[in-house]
Amino acid sequence: MNKVPIKLFDSNLNFVANLSAYESLTFTRSHRGIGDFELKMSYGAPYADIIRKDMFIEVDDRTDVIGIVEYKQYTEDGDGDGMFTIKGMEAKGIFERRLIFPTAGYSYNVEIGQASTIMQNYVKESAGSDAAVSRRFPFLIVDEVTQGANLRRQARYKNLATELEEIATADSSGWRLYRDGKNLRFKYVKGINRVSSQSVNPSVIFSDQFDNLEETDYIEDFSSYKNVAVIAGEGAGVNRVVYEENLGTFAGLERREYFVDARDIQSENVPSGELESTLRARAREKLEEVAPIQTFENGIISGTFGAFRYLEDWDLGDVVTALNTKVGLTADAQITMVHESYTGEGFKIDVEIGEPIRGVKKALEIRTSRLDGELYR
Numbered sequence: 001m002n003k004v005p006i007k008l009f010d011s012n013l014n015f016v017a018n019l020s021a022y023e024s025l026t027f028t029r030s031h032r033g034i035g036d037f038e039l040k041m042s043y044g045a046p047y048a049d050i051i052r053k054d055m056f057i058e059v060d061d062r063t064d065v066i067g068i069v070e071y072k073q074y075t076e077d078g079d080g081d082g083m084f085t086i087k088g089m090e091a092k093g094i095f096e097r098r099l100i101f102p103t104a105g106y107s108y109n110v111e112i113g114q115a116s117t118i119m120q121n122y123v124k125e126s127a128g129s130d131a132a133v134s135r136r137f138p139f140l141i142v143d144e145v146t147q148g149a150n151l152r153r154q155a156r157y158k159n160l161a162t163e164l165e166e167i168a169t170a171d172s173s174g175w176r177l178y179r180d181g182k183n184l185r186f187k188y189v190k191g192i193n194r195v196s197s198q199s200v201n202p203s204v205i206f207s208d209q210f211d212n213l214e215e216t217d218y219i220e221d222f223s224s225y226k227n228v229a230v231i232a233g234e235g236a237g238v239n240r241v242v243y244e245e246n247l248g249t250f251a252g253l254e255r256r257e258y259f260v261d262a263r264d265i266q267s268e269n270v271p272s273g274e275l276e277s278t279l280r281a282r283a284r285e286k287l288e289e290v291a292p293i294q295t296f297e298n299g300i301i302s303g304t305f306g307a308f309r310y311l312e313d314w315d316l317g318d319v320v321t322a323l324n325t326k327v328g329l330t331a332d333a334q335i336t337m338v339h340e341s342y343t344g345e346g347f348k349i350d351v352e353i354g355e356p357i358r359g360v361k362k363a364l365e366i367r368t369s370r371l372d373g374e375l376y377r
Contacts, residue, residue, distance in 0.1 A: 004342050006039070008047060009056040013139055013182040019057070021045040023083070024343040027059055027067065028090075031174035031191070031317045031336045033165045035090045037067040043074070043082030051086055056179075059340070062311075063179040066091045091177045091184060092161070094137060098126045100155040100163055108154040110269060115148030115171035116188035119164055122153075123186050126160045142186045148173055152281050154264065170285045172334065174317045191317030195332040204314045206353065207323040210307040218329050221293040226258035229283035233262050233275065243276060245283035260286045294331050295354030310338075310349055322353045 006019040023042060028035035039057065041048040051069060059065040071087040089096075100122055103109045109125065111118040120142050124130040128140050148171045155163055168174050178185045194204040206212055227250045233241035250256070262282050270278050308314055316338050322331045333354035341348045 004060045004347070007058040007061070008051065009058065009179075011054040011056075013056060013179065013184070016050070016055070017047045019047055021048075024341075025059070026342070027065060027340045029065065029316050029338045029340070030090065030092075031189070031334065032168040034093045034096065034161060035337065036093075037088055037090075039086040041084045041086065043076070043084065045084075048084045051084070056091060057088075058179060064176045065340075066177065066179050066184075068093055091179075092175070094177075094184075095123070095127060095161040095164065096159060098131075098135065098160040099157045100126050100160055102156050106269070108156045108264065108269065110152070110154040112152045113150065114146055115151055115167055115173055116145050118151060118153050119167055119175060119188055120144055120186070122155070122160060122163060128186075137184070139183045140186065141180065141183050143188075145188055147188060147190060150281070151285065152278050154269075166285075166289070170288045189317055191315075191319055191334055193319045194314060194321075195319055196321040197332070202313065204308045204318065204320040205323055206308075206320060206351075207325060209323065209325050212307055218324065218331070219293065219295050221295075224290050225292040226256045226287060226290045228255055228257045229260050229287050230257060231260040231262050231279050231283040231286075233265050233279050234267060241275070241279070243279055243283070245280050245287070247284075247287055258287065258290060293354065294333060295352065320353065 003020055003022065004025070006022065006025065008016045008019055010016055019039075019041070021041070022045060023040040025037065025039050027037040037057070041051075051072060053069050053072070055069045057067050057069070067088045068091050069086060069088040070093070071085075073085040074082060075085070076082040100109050109122070111121050121130075123140075124142050127135060127137050128142050129136070151167065151170060153163070153167060164175055174189045174191065176187050176189050178187060192201055194201050196203045196205055227247045229245045231243050231245060233243075235241050260283055262279055265275070265278055265282065267275050314320060314335065316335055319332065319334045322333065323329070331354060335351055335353055337352035339350040341350070
């Protein structure tokens with residue numbers, strides 16, 4: 001097959017070489033979180049021996065499909081044939097190396113505003129121009145826009161990448177790092193609405209009917225779903241500040257209650273008269289994290305065939321319609337992950353449409369970080 005070109009850069013984003021003699025490449029792009037990659041190169045392939053940690057690879061001159069090397073392995077079989085396996089994360093993974101420090105003189109770093117502004121501020125304060133010199137990534141540029149839902153977030157030594165993913169989840173948005181010469185640009189990204197029921201943008205439908213959905217793994221998961229939050233703020237016992245946030249008019253069997261311990265939101269850290277609205281905003285954010293899941297998790301789509309073309313008609317983050325006509329399943333949902341695979345068999349894309357399924361680890365994180373009952377009486 002014709003290999004997709006790969007560029008290699010050093011840790012300062014200086015161009016080093018073009019990689020063409022490789023065996024296979026898989027690259028996962030994530031809209032809200034951080035994807036990864038795996039590159040396999042035979043012993044003796046040009047430049048395989050010089051690839052080291054913190055070098056960057058870029059796929060096919062697509063400046064947002066860029067990864068940072070974290071792992072390298074060499075194995076040799078009985079015939080003496082050697083293989084390098086090089087793994088890493090999307091370049092966005094550099095934010096896993098930073099925590100969000102409290103604002104000087106305060107217990108937390110509190111941000112209030114639209115989602116894009118909050119994300120941009122946290123990046124600048126933790127890794128960019130507003131951070132201490134030793135914490136800055138010298139090549140980082142933050143593109144500033146004002147978009148998204150109005151949120152209130154506060155963090156205290158929280159991992160920056162985790163916080164960005166949570167904000168993006170609450171806002172149904174995403175974020176990217178784009179290479180711009182010897183810099184990486186942070187950008188807030190809102191996907192394009194391409195569902196079949198709207199008429200503003202060209203619609204995109206993934207379906208067996210259009211030969212662009214070859215496999216279907218459809219899941220509806222209500223196991224962690226909650227729709228009514230009881231949120232408790234400062235105080236103790238009968239004097240504790242408590243509000244109920246109902247996402248609709250849920251009652252009876254449809255009502256699913258959820259306790260949110262928000263003791264960290266103190267009136268002294270909230271503008272006068274905004275304590276209730278701040279607590280209710282937190283409640284809505286937490287309910288977004290336990291929303292029902294509807295997903296076509298493993299729809300395999302041909303990258304250059306079918307009715308709609310990858311990167312031309314649709315991209316990561318767009319909201320599309322997925323349809324299996326055989327069993328009558330339909331979902332309007334966001335493309336949250338794209339797994340690109342370049343092997344001897346050709347080019348293939350495996351997409352996740354809708355919220356990723358919560359595995360055991362994720363379920364445990366939800367249970368332990370947002371308690372089922374009040375911790376302090």
